[in-house]
Amino acid sequence: MSIAERIRQHSPRPATLKKAGLCTALGLALLVPGLSGLQAKLDESAIYEPVAPTIDQARANILIARQLQFTHFRNLGISDELSGDVFDAYLDYLDNQRVYLTQQDIDALSNVRNRLGSALKTGQLQPGFDIYNLVQQRVIQRLQFALSLIDEGIDNLDFEGNDQIRVDRSEAPWEADSAALDQLWVKRIKNAVLAQRLNGTEDDVIEENLRRRYEGQLKRAYQARSEDAFQAYMNAFTGMWDPHTSYFSPRTSENFNINMSLSLEGIGAVLQSDNEYTKVVRLVPGGPASKQGQLQPADRIVSVAQEGEKPVNVIGWRLDEVVDLIRGPRNSTVTLEVIPANASDESVTRSIDIIRDEVKLEEQSASKEVIELERKGQDYRIGVITIPTFYADFQAMQAGDPNYKSTTRDVRRLISELKEDGVDGVVMDLRNNGGGALHEANDLVGLFIDKGPTVQIRNANNDVQVLNDEDPTVVYDGPLVVLVNRMSASASEIFAGAIQDYGRGLVVGSQTFGKGTVQAVRPLNHGQLKITQSKFYRVSGGSTQHKGVIPDIEIPSRIDKTRIGEDALDHALPWDQIEAVPHNRYFDFSGIIDELRERHEDRFATNPEFSLLQKEIEFLTQQRQMDYVSLNHAERKDQHSQIENTRLTIANARRELRGEEPFDTLEDLEQWQDEQAADLDTTDDELDFVIREGGHIMADLLELDQRTASILSPTQFAAKAETR
Template sequence: MFKKLYIVLILGAAMACKAAPSKTTPQVNPGDLHPDEQQSVVLKQVADLISKYNYKKVELNDSISKVIYNRYLKSLDENHNYFLASDVKSFEQYQTVLDDDIKSGNLDNVFYIFNVYKKRYNEHIKYSLAQLSKTYDFTKNEEFTYDRDSLPFIASQAEMDAQWSQRVKYDLLNLKLASADMTKNKETLKKRYENLLSQSNKLANTDVLQVFMDALTNAIDPHTNYFNPANAAEFNIDMSRSLEGIGASLASENEYVTIKSIVPGGPADKSHLINIDDRIIGVAQGKAGEFTDIVGWRVDNAITMIRGSKGTIVKLKILPKGKNASDKPKIVELVREKIILQDQSAKKEIRTYNENGKVVKIGIIYVPAFYLDFNAYKAGDPNYKSTTRDVKLILDTLKRDGVDGVVMDLRQNGGGSLVEAVDLTGLFIKNGPVVQVRDTRNRVEVDEDEDPTISWTGPMAVLVDRFSASASEIFSGAIQDYGRGMIIGTQTYGKGTVQSVIDLDQVISPSIKEMLANITKKGTKPVGSMSKFGQLNLTMAKFYRVSGGSTQHKGVTPDVTFPAIIPLDKYGEDTEPSALPYDMIKQSTYTKVGDFSAVLPQLRKMHDDRMAASPNYKYLQEDIADFKKRDAEKSVTLNEEQLKQQRDADEAKTFERNNLRRVALGLPPLKKGETRPKKEDLDFLKIEAGQILTDYISMGNKLTATPVKTTP
């Protein structure tokens, strides 16, 4: 059966000939950012694809324009810290204009709003810098309101200045609680604010387009997304768990592009010439290439220069950690390689449980995402990176180690490749349908596991939480429907939509590309790479469990439920205003291989009895209550003594609770100032999931139920 390579998602238009109507022409100021012709093309192309092919078939009209406007405004100033009420009042004229702007490719109004935001941002940071010369009284009983999203926009400049003055005081107070040296604290804060200004001044028009595109696509549905070329590259790296480069992560620190981590076995590591906190001040391509100075660059622009195709040469001009700018840098020549991101791949561990004098070994496999190196797969690389391949290898080792059961840990797993969800399910069932996919024409395609081999036939459970989404829900839903394993944890996210990845370079017509190229040749400001227009992940289908129900909105309900550490009322598909609804279709024909209904009451009772006597369960409930309390707070005291008392009390409470948790797990308590060993595991819920599976095994249940064929 042909499998569509959908991606499930921490998931040739003409140039605009005239601007969309607006009531006021946006004012142009020095330092403003401006859209270019390529961005106009991208905007129109994305709008055209959404209007024609999105599953919801949303029409761009005044109603959706208001939603886009509100999302755009919120993305810029969600906490109401930058715009004045008068700014927002002046923007209201664009509420019902943005749909016309989008259709015509006009970004002038969008950029005007952003430029006002940037202007206000810079004004407030400069004001904050000026406040550092003041002397603050930390004995006053004042409060700083840091959560303002439910409050109106500030009406006057005087009120805005007062708000930012309090923010500076709060920043200084935080530093003062750690060090009494106020001169040093002010210098630290000065550098922090100057860095914020520097980053603001490095914003590019691509940033503006990305922010607006997020507002546009999320107004349609939560999982249709546009990625500019840089973000598309990051998305594809995340999907494949591999990249081609030098094997180092970078960050911007004090105007320098700085090495923050090094991938073992990568070119940077093998050179023995690059270390953590070294600074890259220049980059050259090939042996004879000239160096480009990258001091002060945005880190994403530097990464674009440093990454490259496998086998090519890049030269770096390195200023080692501790050296001054006046010191002579060293030159390091590296050959780029394909880097496999092992730290972001599936991992295993084995936990041992004692059950009535019998030792039970449970293999736990942590799966962070459903990743697939699609390019390597398409090219026929026999060693392409994928979740299923990694998990199969892990299962082989667990069998050799003699484990009695397997827990698949899908917590925090936000999804990935639909193909991988199907193939991974196939490691645990003989064959049969795994998921049903319905497209915009209501055609239903059933994706099946056609491989009759099973990698693990023994007892299994799947551990999920609120952030287990999309492909995670396909896998856990199929395992539950087949009766192949127990689902343990909290209700999952509820993302039941399917996205197709559209490379815009493949759909924008050659004539448009040629026109853009000619504009660049004539001396106009370059519009960016002519072969990189970005990527659209477009919702074009909806998936359903083999039992007929969608996971959309409802997610997967566990067989044994854990307390919700992640607030269900704040995170999840059912909290998204633009999300598609829940519905059902006809179930598939499939053969159930097990049924836990007879044993679940006893397993739940055993779990509940353990929790009633468990100190860790009590501490977990207290943590959840504390989180809800902190989440409801919107302000903080600026009185030094009061804040110190609060912080000290919170720190002492956390320290004591963590030690009590350690003792409950059989670990020694830590002394004040002692750091927790890195490899120490305090994951109480993971341990309990293994215990529940151990209970099942100890009851003599090993999927001995007679297979039952389920038909529509």
């Protein structure tokens, strides 16, 4: 039986479809099956027009295939095995939660699975477009079913049984057929209704919200473009090499900054497509979202509302369209409805108001403060330098401005000021620093060492380039602690890794992101290809890729490492190592590291702030590990109350530590959070205990080995250093 016949067999009642006379390469029938049970109220004027590849796209496909095979860092050929992986990745992109296609559809496509590779080599795009068209029509069917269900009235839904729904269906089996999908979608609607009811929303408002959501998605499905299919297909293909290699359509290429940061009259966030959602990757330091404080990495955007207007549901929208909606005039307000990264399921959302503005360079600048500690009758003054990003004003630099701003120049000045303040040690805070200018990481290392290599860069031909600090001047020779977390990436990892390899200081915090690759953007006849061409290696030979930097002393973090980080990405390049390059080892911490860790653990065992952090991490972990949620109203309400009570208890315990009045209800807490976020002049010192702990570790260093101060003086470097 042919594929076309099999799909027709599973598509007994096709919906309205324009007769395009399309004869596909693989004979896939472009049909939408009818609805079992409830019948969708079809808009007879709405016609899905199957998208088809263009000659320009076919040529771009051939160029992409050649670039991937011959210039990418990973040596990977296009084989039958790769073809199957592309097929799976493409379906994962188009139907990640497995709510549109059935097992019957997958079976009908089975003989396509191992034929995509050879087709992609030669620019034969029709197989990928056939799959895309089929999925779009299944999407239309499902959304029509959802709207029909809502039209029947949500008061007819049963919330008293034992139904439950799986939270994450990305690895669930495909539903057998359309009837099974109907049952699943009834549960999805019930879950969405129940979540809003528990938040106090009236049924008529819930119906309006859901109808607007699904009508918006349906409109997008009917407006599918050829470029949508091509970009999705190419990114499933390029993603086989690594997650940072991707295709940019001509529209995206023209607005490349969209993929880097929404800094110009936007919110200052790096966004990317994540299946049907637009996901926050990271926040731009100094940007409106970062200063507002509520938007977090891994949050997924559900809707966008302009000031005084109704929200627009953006599930299923293209990234560039979501970006256009978020952008707007400076000082205007945009409201994002997001699914928080720590939400128990996709029905839990919150709204965040952000005032648009430009990201100013001075607001990304390094800053300093001095903390004072009293230990056994002895006072310590610890300088803290916070570096949000590795920046440089390239325009001012090229113009010859002697006072141009850069990370290294600013830190040099701050260190000088801290010396005048008489600090006993310096803590460099690189938490949430996503990287930036590579040469700044190189130069910054140079402020703390005599001279020598800082990072190695290896390309696909195994040629290794070594970046060096050539300046023998040492700006700071005292004890040093570097704070990192999971959001410390790229240039931050290069700096932290070099400091660790040189024995120049201790790295404290949590395992870093693991972004150790270098990309280049190459023009095509149609759009651009961002391709991984090199890999970073530490001076000790180990890569920062995948593994990141492992701290000498670990502090747990709220961030979910299974969802954020290089090792959480599909097809990420592995960790490996090359030969070390000769470098000095200024101090060997092995003799005191166990005692340092023991002291740290003893402090944290009695630290009420750390105890609260542990409770919060345990709470968030439990939320993330929930496989199913109940669709029984009473059970769900009880679960909802438990979650709210836990959040309130943790927040009030933290307020009690600060000598502040507790909140009576969760609504009071959320209102206060909104007020704090709206007032950009206020700061939350919730995590200051981590900085203070860095100061205590510094004091431990000084107490355990009084030699540290002299060993780290520049006059002692040659005598005390070990060459490796």
